[in-house]
Amino acid sequence: MAYKTEHITQQIRAAREARNMSQRELSARSGLTQSHISQIERGTMEPGLASLVDVARALDLEIVLAPRKLMPAIGNILANASLTSNSLTSQQRHLVGRIDRWLAEGRDRFAVASDADSLKDSLALLRHLPLTADELETLHDLTMRLQRWKSDPPSPKEVRDFVHAVRALRNAAVHRDRDDAIPRSAYALDEEDDDA
Amino acid sequence: MAYKTEHITQQIRAAREARNMSQRELSARSGLTQSHISQIERGTMEPGLASLVDVARALDLEIVLAPRKLMPAIGNILANASLTSNSLTSQQRHLVGRIDRWLAEGRDRFAVASDADSLKDSLALLRHLPLTADELETLHDLTMRLQRWKSDPPSPKEVRDFVHAVRALRNAAVHRDRDDAIPRSAYALDEEDDDA
DNA sequence: GTGTTTTATGCAGGATTCTATATCATCCTG
DNA sequence: CAGGATGATATAGAATCCTGCATAAAACAC
Incomplete structure (x- = not known):
């Protein structure tokens, strides 16, 4: 039922956890409810686009629509960036x-x-x-x-x-x-x- | 009211028109109603994420979540590609x-x-x-x-x-x-x- | 101008999201 | 162990989406 958007909501969870942000804090920043966020991340419900945008912004993410044929190139940029996102000395x-x-x-x-x-x-x-x-x-x-x-x-x-x-x-x-x-x-x- | 997602829904309309696809045809491919599509494109309502995914797929688009700081690089790829991909010699x-x-x-x-x-x-x-x-x-x-x-x-x-x-x-x-x-x-x- | 196609609206419903509030189990820390 | 934080659930109600028609308004052909 909620599988079409799973890859996206999973990214949300991953991004949140990568920042060591709690659901409650994300709730505060995004304006959604903690319980709402929990359900979205677990796939219990599919968020509306507006909610997704709010959450993404709170995580410093942007939603982009890209032609399928360009996905390799874009995935490339994303992958490389996550490697260098090391803020450790x-x-x-x-x-x-x-x-x-x-x-x-x-x-x-x-x-x-x-x-x-x-x-x-x-x-x-x-x-x-x-x-x-x-x-x-x-x-x-x-x-x-x-x-x-x-x-x-x-x-x-x-x-x-x-x-x-x-x-x-x-x-x-x-x-x-x-x-x-x-x-x-x-x-x-x-x-x-x-x-x- | 529907401003958070405007840039996205605008892209949908642009993509559809770029393919000379009618709302009816997109409706058929995506499974949404024509009236629904019309309202989405006009910003009368904000689509749910599930609907957006359906529409995007029907247009051969993919939804990507990207870190804000990478947007210039990604915008670069998208912009250049939309130049009929002929900007490459x-x-x-x-x-x-x-x-x-x-x-x-x-x-x-x-x-x-x-x-x-x-x-x-x-x-x-x-x-x-x-x-x-x-x-x-x-x-x-x-x-x-x-x-x-x-x-x-x-x-x-x-x-x-x-x-x-x-x-x-x-x-x-x-x-x-x-x-x-x-x-x-x-x-x-x-x-x-x-x-x- | 007539006819066809496309887009914009309207409305009644059923379905789903979303908020607000609480509760609960778990884990961690002091 | 007590206190605090986290995440999963529950419920009720308000808000919104979404469908299924039906139809008006443009836009475009011949």
Whole structure:
């Protein structure tokens, strides 16, 4: 019943989640009801065009009608852009990678087994969410501990603290208000979107 | 009242008229009523998304959700294509076709596998976007290399350079401002350079 | 000008969207 | 564990879409 528009509504959900926006927040920005948004995303009902436009705008998306034969070219542009939409500095990538490799070396360092999972989960998100300069510094300090631990094995408590600290960063990144944050992009020497 | 979606419904009418299709015929193809179509086109009512999809399909159009920041690039493709797709010189088509065939001959020439994909992407866009005379010349020079490589196989580095050069042309075409560019079409006497 | 085709309107309904408001289960954090 | 946030559901009612005719108004032919 609601399958003709599924690909579109799926994109809406994907875009919302990519921005870590809740249905309620999207509701506020778009003017639709949260329950309405839920139903649209689940395919329970097909939105009217007006609603779709409202939601899209709230997500910084535009609705375009394109000739079918041009779809390859357009898909091409969209695909390339999503690759470079990384607002992460290379430093952040680097640090996360470091912790990741440390984790991969062995999970037997963790007194509490679930801590390893927790850490892995945190890293998964930190791979995609930008940190502030301060947080980045914290992350840097944390990885320095790993360095020290090579010659001086950590106590179980130290490992726990480490996991919690990383988790705290994760939470900060996840729950940040999208309106503040990431002033970094201004002087970022990281990415110039040459769109390649 | 019906202003949010006006630009979209206008495109529908434009597309229909461009095909010399009557509202009745579109009605038959899409399954909507003629009166319904009339009201949509006039902005008397806003269609539901399902209806829009039906109509679009009947017109060989696809609905795309695109990030606002990519709209210039996409508008570029759409605008150029609607110029009866004749803004491309046959020379450009010819040269692109040549590279395309060369690519089809085998992807084993690429040291870096993703380079083959990159090249393919570039060609997909160069098939639709016009180049300036200068760029066209560059493209011509590039295809000459292929000629040489037939008797003198290229080094991996040469292949990479080639891919990058084509990509540069692609980027130039994609991000060009629609306002400048393509004065060519007026007095286009594109000559076929059949040197092969 | 007559006749045909196309588009614009009108209206009665049934169907669906959409809002407003609540509730519930779940997950996460402190 | 308590508190907060998130997403899925439910219900009732207002609003709107959409169909199915039917018909008026243009527009275009011969």
